[in-house]
Amino acid sequence: MDFFFYLRYNSRESDKGMRTLKITKIVDKVPLTEYFDESLNVFKGVAFIVHGHTGNKDFHDIQRYPLELMNRGYYTISLDAYKHGQRQEEPYISLPYIDKTLAMPEVIYRTVLDIIMLFENHYKKISSRLLVSGTSMGGHIAFQMPKYYPSTYAIIPLIGSPDMINHYFMTKKTFLGDKIILCKEEVKALEIDDLSPYLNCKIAFYNGTKDEVVESRFILPFYQKLLELKHPFIEYKEFECGHVVTDEMLDFMASFLDRLND
16 A cells, blocks of 8 residues: 655746646655656656665755756656665664665665666556666666666766775775675675666766765776767766765756756
8 A cells, every 4th residue: 555645845947837746655665755747748757866875765955856857857756775764674773884884785786676666567657768866875776777677768876886896895895894795795796797788878977086985986987988889878077076966966967857858
């Protein structure tokens, strides 16, 4: 059974006739919030967005994020990642942060499967175009989508990484120490070694040059390889910032979405 509540609110597009609706519900045990324009009969696509590690679907710090997608004609869904938010489980209740870090690869994989399940069973009837975006851990999840769902239309990872091998075994090596072996197989499952599904997916991704949490040095090679393979629709930009989603990043995301909609 789905439990939900409705919240109507005014958006910056309200003077153009947009009637926006925000619905929070639980679908197949996944808590999520839908944002959409009630006046539309046809949507540009279905967009899933995913929060960062230990966060939740509400995006209190960047409320502009889901609205940028919704305002451009996407049926937008923000969901609580596996073991997060309303479906929080250990180690995210009381265990140390090191345990949470060791759990994150499984969270990424299980949330990817959740998105595929939700899209196939509930949202594909709205639009066959699947766009996935996310911040930090949510960006890692967005990068995984073409690997596990090759028909993904577009991904927009924000401050995430496609290289989970180096993200764990280099960036997090000092923090995790010998315990890193406990998540070795889960990290290996997230390795992107076949780029062919990515050539059919429109991609934009943004990172900070001063980010010590998700290092841009492990992200640039992914972009360069796709350029060498003559990817037809890809954008990558680095910003002078740390591990944070900036307004400038969202401006670039909005511009990318506008070009998708052309």
